[in-house]
Amino acid sequence: MNKAVLEEQLAQLPLYTFGYLSPGELEFTQRVRWVCRQECPMYAKSWACPPGVGSVESCRDKCLSYENCLMIATVTEVEDISDISQTLATRPEHEELTNQVGQLLRDQGVEPYILSTEACQICRRCACLDGLPCRHPQKMHPCVESHGINVLPVLEKMGIEFQYGANVVTWISLLFY
Numbered sequence: 737m738n739k740a741v742l743e744e745q746l747a748q749l750p751l752y753t754f755g756y757l758s759p760g761e762l763e764f765t766q767r768v769r770w771v772c773r774q775e776c777p778m779y780a781k782s783w784a785c786p787p788g789v790g791s792v793e794s795c796r797d798k799c800l801s802y803e804n805c806l807m808i809a810t811v812t813e814v815e816d817i818s819d820i821s822q823t824l825a826t827r828p829e830h831e832e833l834t835n836q837v838g839q840l841l842r843d844q845g846v847e848p849y850i851l852s853t854e855a856c857q858i859c860r861r862c863a864c865l866d867g868l869p870c871r872h873p874q875k876m877h878p879c880v881e882s883h884g885i886n887v888l889p890v891l892e893k894m895g896i897e898f899q900y901g902a903n904v905v906t907w908i909s910l911l912f913y
C-alpha cells in the first residue's frame with residue numbers, strides 16, 4: 737500500500753486526526769462488553785452489537801488477524817452534548833467519512849475490516865431482531881465497543897488528545913487491514 741498517497745487523500749477529508757496502530761496494542765476487555773449489556777439500549781438489537789458479533793475472544797482474534805490498523809477521528813461541536821439527538825445527528829457524517837476512507841484503502845487493493853460507531857442503521861429494523869442474517873454484511877460496520885475494545889489507552893499512547901469544549905462530539909473508527 738502506498739501510505740504517502742493515502743495520507744495525501746486523508747488530508748483532504750474533514751478528519752480531526754488519523755493514525756496507525758498495531759492491532760496488538762489494543763485493549764480488548766470484558767468490561768466494555770459489560771457496559772454494553774448494562775448501559776446501552778442497543779445491546780442484542782443489532783448485528784453490529786454484542787452478542788451478535790460473537791465473543792470478545794473471537795472479535796479479538798479477528799482484529800489480530802490483521803497486521804495494521806488505521807484510526808480515524810472526527811469532532812463536531814453541538815449546542816448541548818447532553819441532548820442525545822444532537823449528538824447522534826453528527827454521526828452520519830462520520831459514517832460517510834469512514835466509508836470514504838474504506839474506499840481509499842480498497843482503491844489500493846486492500847480490503848479493510850471496519851469498526852465504527854454505535855449500532856448499524858442501514859436497515860429500518862435490524863434483521864437481528866427477527867433472527868435473520870444481516871442483509872448487508874459487506875456494508876455494515878460493527879461498533880468499536882462491540883469487540884470489547886477500550887480505545888482510550890491506545891489513543892493516549894499515540895499522543896492524541898481531545899481537549900476542547902464540553903459540547904464537542906468525538907467519533908472514532910478503526911480500519912484493520
Ligand code: SF4
Pocket residue numbers: 782783784856857858859860861862863864869870871872873876
Ligand atoms: S445491515 Fe441491516 S441487518 Fe445488517 S446490521 Fe445493519 S441494520 Fe442490521
Ligand code: SF4
Pocket residue numbers: 771772773776777778779780784785786853854855879880881882883
Ligand atoms: S456495541 Fe456500541 S451500540 Fe452496541 S451495545 Fe455496545 S455500545 Fe451500544
